[in-house]
Amino acid sequence: MRSLFWRILASFWLAIALVAGLSILLGHMLNQDAWILSRHPGLHKLPEKWTQLYEEKGQDAAQDFLQDLKRKYHFDVQVLNDSGEAVVPGTFPMRAAAFEARQQKDDQRPLPWRRLTAEYTSEKSGETYLLIYRIPHPELDAWHRQSLMWPLSALGIALVVLTLFSLLVTFSITRPLSRLRGAVHDLGQTTYQQNSLAQLANRRDEFGVLAHDFNRMxxxxxxxxxxxxxxxxxxxxxxxxxxxxxxxxxxxxxxxxxxxxxxxxxxxxxxxxxxxxxxxxxxxxxxLDADMGSAAPVDLPGLLEHLKAETELSSTEQTVAVHTEPGVSLSGWPNVLERALDNLLRNALRFNPAGRPIELTASMIDDALHISVRDHGPGVSAENLAQLGEPFYRAPNQTAPGYGLGLAIAKRAAEKHGGNLVFENHPQGGFVASIVVPNETKA
CATH class of the missing domain: 1.10.287.130 (Signal transduction histidine kinase, dimerisation/phosphotransfer (DHp) domain)
Structure with missing residues (x-):
């Protein structure tokens, strides 16, 4: 499980780190000009500030503003109007402009500064100004290193948080698997305890459903x-x-x-x-525990009449009264059901007094099919009812021959049909054994 744990953790962590890192790097690489214009402290909102100062306080104030920027941030600024003429002298020397013009003729020789432009239209006067920035590469590199500190710090914090989240997700996957593995081991050693997965079965995700089904299995x-x-x-x-x-x-x-x-x-x-x-x-x-193929529709009225004839033939002193509600049906294994009901009838023959019929009925009660066999004998004491149907169990007062397997066979047959075998004493006397099959298992 350790290998699976580290694989899942590494997959989550690397995927998140790769996406976060690439997002930052690609944004920085593809939009370097926009990144510099929006992030550099000297260039941020510079066109708005300069235009407002120029239109409100004049050319000298605007020129002083540009000089202060040069002293503080070490870059030059030119401001041109719509005609391409300088609005203020700016901070870019004439010889530097001549050098730039010569260098532009030779594309193989790079400039010692980075040139950026920003266009701004005044809301007050409607004039449009073109601001040209020239930032020396050493100054730009120093700012790049400083500007990336915050994103990298944020990325580091995010990776720590995402690592903890990845650990949480990984543990939420591997811990249930480890518990299931332990439960499988215990089951193989026949030492499985149902409460070993009780906490896991309370979860409302797929692991909870799996643990619940595993508990049942x-x-x-x-x-x-x-x-x-x-x-x-x-x-x-x-x-x-x-x-x-x-x-x-x-x-x-x-x-x-x-x-x-x-x-x-x-x-x-x-x-x-x-x-x-x-x-x-x-x-x-x-x-009854072996695979007997798929279920098939059972002809209940015909089966009950057949059992009546066989029972009365084997015991001439007893009679069987059959009552079948119209429309009742069952999907199952006719031979298994016949063997179960035959055992119930034989059990009833042992205790039913002569002259009173054994009642064999099939009816729907509370949305479930009840196939009942009732005798008019002494019944069974309440403390022994719960043990009926266990292999080789016989009630203490039972003197009739047998090995206690007839009711066990009937019980196993009822369970094979998705139901159960219910024993009870009839309120008017006698004993009732009923095969109860819920509605969802009917045909």
Whole structure:
């Protein structure tokens, strides 16, 4: 990050310094005459002052004024009228004028002074005067050095201020990048903490948006890593029990007589079936995290009627009442949704009393699609509702067979559709499990 810091700082600083320096130098080089006429203390507003003095106090006062300027600033002044005649004697000697005329005939020989002209029209009399200044080069060079002190000082101060500004801008870019780099490192080491980018996420610029999105990604990855570790621990625990029972049954079969061994085969078959069922549910849960292609429109009425028929076929003592609001639709993965609702229905079959139908409904509530399965059983205690849907979790009072993966599969399917799985006890009795999908994810 140090290399990037110095590159950004140098880029800002050099660009600003180059623009400022070139602006001053180009202005000075391209407009030297204008620069001298406007900046030299002896020439500044000289035409106005001389014209006012000449018209108000006469020729002598105007001539004395020019003599004082020569003594003070060491340059000569000539004043000519419209006819090219001298208005006052001025301070330029005749022999110097003759020398200048000779030098002008020979362009290869430079003059020992710089010649500048300024034209001024009097507002009072309307007369136009041409003022010719001849400044010796040593005097002009000395003034140039002095006149450039203030711009150079101002440039130096500006560069200091701009350097501080460049540092501020550079730090505002590299510090967030350094924090993001640290967060990426922590995420790779699985030690990422959400509050590590909390201050950066409060910024209202692109870095704040990036930090906010990174926090969400980090939280999701940490959740997946934690869930994966917990799932591996739970799978190990759940697989250990049927494997232990199989080992015991096999050990008994090895020492048993043929007649007793025949009695053990059904037990071994049941344990193998349970193990196969558990592995199938674990694989189904894992497949929900895989890429399953793009979403497609789901025929909700047809899907619910299909689930009703399958449920009533598998359990002749139970019935399912389906209610679908007109116009409800969903875009998603039909197979995933069918597996989730089938698990919810199977869970309801375990607790629903005979003679009362299981209610399967699809309706719009508060601008969200609710696909609900309600049974009329004893429900779930309030302290256990929050833990439902976690892999391998079973309520303490649950005696029905199962591994606690059915609700976890349904929950993961709801999240894959951009929604969530909500559990609640119905006010009139029974338990309700609802897949809630916000409106923006509907087709």
């Amino acid at each position: 980090g939280a999701r990855l940490q959740s997946l890593i934690t869930s994966q570790r917990q799932l591996l621990r739970d799978v190990s625990h759940e697989l250990r029990s049927p494997l232990a029972r199989l080992r015991i049954a096999l050990a008994l079969a090895e020492r048993a007589e043929p007649a007793e061994r025949e009695k053990l085969w059904p037990r071994l078959t049941r344990e193998c079936d349970r193990l196969e069922e558990l592995i199938s549910e674990i694989l189904a849960l894992a497949r």
